[in-house]
Amino acid sequence: MIFRQLFEQDSSTYTYLLACERTGECVLIDPVIDTVERDLQVLQALGLTLTYTLETHMHADHLTGARKLREYTGSRIAVPAMDRLDCADIGVEEGRPFRVGDLELQPLFTPGHTSTHHAYRFNNGMQPVLFTGDALLIEACGRTDFQSGDPAALYHSIHSRFFSLPDETLVYPAHDYEGRQLSTIGQEKNRNPRLGNGRSLEAFVAIMDSMNLPYPRKLDFAVPGNMACGQCPDNVPEQYRGPCEITALPQALQRVAKVGDQG
């Protein structure tokens, strides 16, 4: 298989590429509209077909690249089924494996950051791998103070779905704001300041309720835009409109092809 951990700087989002080498099919987990062109370049350089984009949840800090990638590549948009998005092509849910070529991801219903959040579990043959979305971050977790957030639900999700896995399990989060790339379940059990060392539900809820975080700067357009699978709504402010206005795929791909020829 082929794996890439890709980064979008403005929202510090990790997009994950997982590809089946036998069939050349791949999925992008949580692509960002700002980095669609970069994603296409990676796909082209690796000679892969984008079969699916797959969301962990309804993001409030960025617009998904799902719709633009579908327009350009014919990929299908997969989201948690309980989001009931008309714009999506398929819904995923716990108990139904999500397959891309020979690869199989297990959706895990992990509410708390949002009420329909899903993480994705994978086994690479050496250790279990978790794409934790915004549920569990490195020495942190997703905020629970807007949209459908619920700290008690997040605590239960992390304990029942993640902390029950082996310590060696790799934790690939949807964000990191300090340049870290991954963690493990054992490490988060030990070191996560909000959840580690057997911290109680009550202590966790108290921490989350007292964070006083700033209002997400993109929420007002990101959430409605993501409810339309990444269609840019009219209220995207000028400084964020750039990625909404790119329509030059043929040029982009031509440029990518040239890069490929030179490589």
Place this chain on the structure above:
Amino acid sequence: MIFRQLFEQDSSTYTYLLACERTGECVLIDPVIDTVERDLQVLQALGLTLTYTLETHMHADHLTGARKLREYTGSRIAVPAMDRLDCADIGVEEGRPFRVGDLELQPLFTPGHTSTHHAYRFNNGMQPVLFTGDALLIEACGRTDFQSGDPAALYHSIHSRFFSLPDETLVYPAHDYEGRQLSTIGQEKNRNPRLGNGRSLEAFVAIMDSMNLPYPRKLDFAVPGNMACGQCPDNVPEQYRGPCEITALPQALQRVAKVGDQG
């Protein structure tokens, strides 16, 4: 395959278990004499045969468990060939894959912490994996101020052997003193305070030469003991003699078997 990351508290050493599921054979990388009984329990619980112990280098902070494990299980002792240890069964060197069942490790000659240090590269199918020994640690590196240490050699080893690998490469170090379990090449390139952000050879050497670290408390008996593959020399102080005096394998295994029955 089966993978475990095991920890020895007194020297903060990680011992790695890699097993081929098809044959039931396994290797322990850098076992510690203090945790030989724990290692045997893990092997027994997993139903594995210890084929090899494998050292990254001549440790100064702990005695290897290699000799005791060989006595108890019949495992073979593998060390860097250039160590020329009469007590070892085989020597490993860069360019010759080290095989355990269907698994294949690539030895990488990475001097600097010691002059004969080797790391081991593996591919799990999802990403490259490095067992970096004491060459590269998480946001740190092995010291270079005793034995055959050489900061310039370490800088070249890390750059030529590790930083040339993909950012997704997993970094499993031989030690961590803060409860972290792993890192990646991309993360160390970004965040390692001694080596990251393109730090120069001169800057690295200056950092390493000004560390003024305390004399390793076990060096005087660990190095001669490890030159005999983990035979306890006479000068092991009273407080560290415990692991040297364990000879009760049958009892230990009996106990393990009981634990297994109860599990």
